[in-house]
Amino acid sequence: MTETTLCFPRRTRESTGESIEEVLLIEKRRGLGDGLYNGPGGKLEAGETPRECATRETREEVDLEVDPADLEKAGELTFLLDGERHSVCHVFRTRSFSGEPTTTAEARPTWTPVDDVPYDQMWDDDHLWLPGVLEGNTVVGDFHFEGGKPLDEAEFVEYDLKWNVSFDE
Numbered sequence: 807m808t809e810t811t812l813c814f815p816r817r818t819r820e821s822t823g824e825s826i827e828e829v830l831l832i833e834k835r836r837g838l839g840d841g842l843y844n845g846p847g848g849k850l851e852a853g854e855t856p857r858e859c860a861t862r863e864t865r866e867e868v869d870l871e872v873d874p875a876d877l878e879k880a881g882e883l884t885f886l887l888d889g890e891r892h893s894v895c896h897v898f899r900t901r902s903f904s905g906e907p908t909t910t911a912e913a914r915p916t917w918t919p920v921d922d923v924p925y926d927q928m929w930d931d932d933h934l935w936l937p938g939v940l941e942g943n944t945v946v947g948d949f950h951f952e953g954g955k956p957l958d959e960a961e962f963v964e965y966d967l968k969w970n971v972s973f974d975e
């Protein structure tokens with residue numbers, strides 16, 4: 807069972823008198839979920855906390871600096887494959903970052919209006935939990951996939967969600 811992270815940087819952009827709420831998404835260019843839109847993130851390395859992992863992955867994937875202490879835990883998602891726990895993903899959001907997101911070999915970043923998130927080009931479970939997370943809620947979820955590895959070729963079959971949970975981290 808693997809622990810992973812996702813980080814969703816947020817900003818409010820002013821444009822011709824309008825405030826536009828945006829989230830930084832990446833188009834993943836390799837690895838699990840290649841070709842899908844997601845937040846920056848990846849697997850925890852030995853000795854790393856989820857916050858440290860989210861910070862490192864955001865730097866490595868899009869060259870954006872976030873401080874682990876500025877990350878707000880927004881979700882804990884368990885992905886099950888054929889009844890076995892495949893991975894647990896710690897989801898963070900933040901409005902505090904420095905630098906400009908940059909395309910790397912791993913990811914192509916795009917500031918995306920929260921009303922225009924391309925759920926049809928994301929993992930099948932994302933439309934169930936990401937809108938609530940982008941509205942400021944917290945969530946714990948179990949997502950069941952079937953059909954064998956890799957996870958991104960398996961079929962999403964069912965889920966269970968609990969909203970507005972508290973996280974100690």
Ligand SMILES: COc1nc(N)nc2c1ncn2[C@H]1C[C@H](O)[C@@H](COP(=O)(O)OP(=O)(O)OP(=O)(O)O)O1
Pocket residue numbers: 810811812836837838839844845846847848849850885895929930931932949957
């Ligand atoms: C199953 O649904 C998923 N939804 C979303 N939104 N994100 C997911 C799902 N399953 C996995 N992920 C995320 C979790 C991680 O951020 C990445 C996968 O990370 P992994 O580490 O396995 O893949 P790589 O980026 O190739 O590896 P590195 O850690 O070496 O960067 O997908």
